Amino acid sequence: MMNSNKTQPKLRFPEDCKVDTNKLTASRYGTKDMIDIWDAEKTYEFSLKVQGQSAITLSKLYPNIISQDCATEIFQKANLNNIDTDRIRILEEEKGHDIIAINTALEEILSSNSKTHVNKAKTSADTTQPARALQFKSSLEIIADSVENLRDIIIEKSIEWKDIPFMDVTHLYDALPTVAGRPFSHYAEMLQSGLNLLKFVYDNSIKGKWADATGNHHSATALGIDGIRLQEQFCRDLGISFMDAPAQIPGLEFEADIAYLMSRFSETINNIAKFIAWGRSSDVDIFINGAPKKQKASSAMPHKDHKKGNPVIEEQDMSLRNYLMGNTMTALANCELPYARNLAASANSRINFEDGFKFLDHGIRNLSYLIYYLLINQERSIERINRSYGIVTSQQVMTYLTDQRKTSKPMSRSEAHDLMGQLATQSWNSKINFTDIVLANDKVTSRLDEQTIRSITNPINYIGESKKIIDIIASKYYKEKTLH
Numbered sequence: 001m002m003n004s005n006k007t008q009p010k011l012r013f014p015e016d017c018k019v020d021t022n023k024l025t026a027s028r029y030g031t032k033d034m035i036d037i038w039d040a041e042k043t044y045e046f047s048l049k050v051q052g053q054s055a056i057t058l059s060k061l062y063p064n065i066i067s068q069d070c071a072t073e074i075f076q077k078a079n080l081n082n083i084d085t086d087r088i089r090i091l092e093e094e095k096g097h098d099i100i101a102i103n104t105a106l107e108e109i110l111s112s113n114s115k116t117h118v119n120k121a122k123t124s125a126d127t128t129q130p131a132r133a134l135q136f137k138s139s140l141e142i143i144a145d146s147v148e149n150l151r152d153i154i155i156e157k158s159i160e161w162k163d164i165p166f167m168d169v170t171h172l173y174d175a176l177p178t179v180a181g182r183p184f185s186h187y188a189e190m191l192q193s194g195l196n197l198l199k200f201v202y203d204n205s206i207k208g209k210w211a212d213a214t215g216n217h218h219s220a221t222a223l224g225i226d227g228i229r230l231q232e233q234f235c236r237d238l239g240i241s242f243m244d245a246p247a248q249i250p251g252l253e254f255e256a257d258i259a260y261l262m263s264r265f266s267e268t269i270n271n272i273a274k275f276i277a278w279g280r281s282s283d284v285d286i287f288i289n290g291a292p293k294k295q296k297a298s299s300a301m302p303h304k305d306h307k308k309g310n311p312v313i314e315e316q317d318m319s320l321r322n323y324l325m326g327n328t329m330t331a332l333a334n335c336e337l338p339y340a341r342n343l344a345a346s347a348n349s350r351i352n353f354e355d356g357f358k359f360l361d362h363g364i365r366n367l368s369y370l371i372y373y374l375l376i377n378q379e380r381s382i383e384r385i386n387r388s389y390g391i392v393t394s395q396q397v398m399t400y401l402t403d404q405r406k407t408s409k410p411m412s413r414s415e416a417h418d419l420m421g422q423l424a425t426q427s428w429n430s431k432i433n434f435t436d437i438v439l440a441n442d443k444v445t446s447r448l449d450e451q452t453i454r455s456i457t458n459p460i461n462y463i464g465e466s467k468k469i470i471d472i473i474a475s476k477y478y479k480e481k482t483l484h
Contacts, residue, residue: 007152009368010145012361030358031365033142037135038354041085046131047102050238052078054126054210055117057234062225070114077109099124121219121230123212125248125341130208133240136258139357140202144195144482146364147265151191153372154272155478158184158470161376165460166286167384167392176392177385177459178466180286180376183275185473190268195482197261202483205257207250208240214340215246248341252334255349259331262360263324269363270321273314276370280311286381291373313366320363327352385459390434391424393457397438400448400456407447419443 012031013019023039024030036042052075059071077083083105091101099119107115119127158181166180210231212218217227228244235242243250279287289308330352334345385392400406401416411419423441427434435457438444444453455461 006156006372007149009153009372010149010365012365025355025358025362029355029362031142031146031361034139034358034361037138037142038357041080043131043135044083044085044088044102045080046134047099047127048078048080048083048106049134050127050130051103051106051118052076053237054122054234055120057237058117058120058225058230061230061233065223065225066117066120067113070111070117073110073114074106074117078106082109097124099127102127121212121223121225121227122210123219123248126210126212129249130210130235130238130240133206133208134238136206136255136353137202137240139353140198140206140258140261141483142361143262143265143357143364144198144202146361146368147191147195147198148480148482150364150368150371151188151195152478153368154184154188154191155474157181157371157374158188159474162467162470164376164378165382165385165463167381167388174384174388174392176395176464177462179463179470180381181470182466185470187268187272187275188473188477190271191265192477192480194261194265194268197264199482201257201261204241205254206240207246207254208235208238208242209246209250210234210242211246213248215243215248247337247339249337252331252337252345252349255345255353256328256331256335259324259328259352259356262356263321263328266317266321266324266360266363269317269367272367272371273311273317276374277311277314280307280314284384286377286384288375288377289370289373290375291370313370317363317367320359323359324356327356382460388434388459389427389431390457390459391427392459393434393462394420394424396456396462397444397448397453400452401444406452409447411443411447 014032017032019032020035021027023035055066055071055074055078059066059068087108088101088105091104092098095101095104103119107118110118161181161184162179164180166178166182168175168178168183209215211227212220217225217231220227220230231242276287278284280289291308330348334349337345398413398416398420401411401419402413404410419441423437423444424434426432427437430437435454438453438457439450448456
């Protein structure tokens with residue numbers, strides 16, 4: 001199932017990469033992969049790619065309208081290797097419209113025969129929406145890869161800690177013993193469920209468009225073009241889906257799907273981050289930050305330095321969750337779009353998706369790094385089980401006392417439950433091991449022998465199917481790829 005080489009955490013930036021902080025969100029958050037998608041110049045690049053592909057698709061279906069030579073010239077020149085972004089910005093300032101500026105800059109470098117075909121049978125949304133869909137598609141591919149990396153590191157940690165005793169907590173109270181790897185199996189499965197949703201969104205909610213100003217193919221019809229067929233072929237060529245009945249743009253419910261997916265991932269990441277921060281806290285003191293990179297905690301509290309600083313990564317991921325939750329609410333509000341369109345959603349969605357994807361990938365990769373180097377204080381983990389005096393096994397003793405296979409004189413459940421409650425309280429208040437308290441009770445010893453009692457009151461061994469669950473999750477999801 002697992003080879004001997006541990007999964008390495010994906011870096012935010014390659015080691016030899018010089019980071020342009022101006023391209024990071026708030027000059028702090030992001031990854032090179034996301035900058036390469038959401039950088040302002042990359043947005044131009046996606047729009048130019050759409051223009052190039054639209055020429056190719058139109059020529060393929062209607063060579064009498066645009067020749068292959070003209071389409072090829074447009075396709076080959078519609079990129080930033082041939083067009084200066086400063087020229088686009090100058091034109092945008094002059095004309096007050098980004099797509100007009102892009103198209104004009106493209107026309108300026110084309111032959112006279114080819115320039116007449118730029119943006120043919122299209123409105124601006126027929127460029128911006130497919131370009132945006134390509135940005136979403138590329139971004140989700142990056143997120144899938146980053147989450148898979150985090151999932152696999154978490155699964156490896158679950159295997160690594162499979163034999164270390166650990167106390168599960170419910171309602172912040174000690175609950176039942178398990179092993180330290182078991183919580184990580186839960187988080188791995190939740191990440192996998194997010195990846196399953198990502199696959200659905202990737203296949204169904206990334207919508208392009210080529211249908212003119214109100215989605216009814218007016219320009220195509222004027223040229224004798226089958227607009228419905230053209231849109232279908234165009235989006236297929238780009239590897240994105242489309243609506244049969246869009247308005248000026250596809251319904252923004254599809255973008256809300258993407259925003260929700262991002263937020264859902266952040267909820268799982270938030271839970272993982274809080275779990276690790278809880279485990280690193282002074283009162284719990286199970287997890288140890290083993291990362292080689294040191295982080296200063298506080299100039300006023302130098303004693304924190306031995307913990308390698310405050311839980312910065314964890315708390316950034318908590319902040320990520322709060323931010324993306326807000327983005328989801330905004331994306332849902334954007335769905336209130338009058339037919340066929342207005343620009344109420346345009347500005348906020350440009351900001352929120354760019355910053356959201358940069359921040360999300362940043363948070364995922366930092367968490368992968370933290371968990372990869374995470375260590376465990378085994379002595380403390382065992383101590384947190386033994387501090388219960390073994391009363392956490394009372395459920396198991398109760399089960400034995402009511403099972404006719406274990407005793408010839410089974411108790412009713414209510415009787416056994418009340419008895420265990422009394423003995424557990426006695427053990428806790430007197431600070432006497434639960435085993436000794438149970439062995440001193442005639443109602444129990446008349447039904448179970450000493451060897452059995454000692455075995456079933458040992459909290460270290462009372463772990464249910466914890467190890468088997470770890471193996472199941474690892475065998476199902478380790479190294480699985482979401483997008484093929």
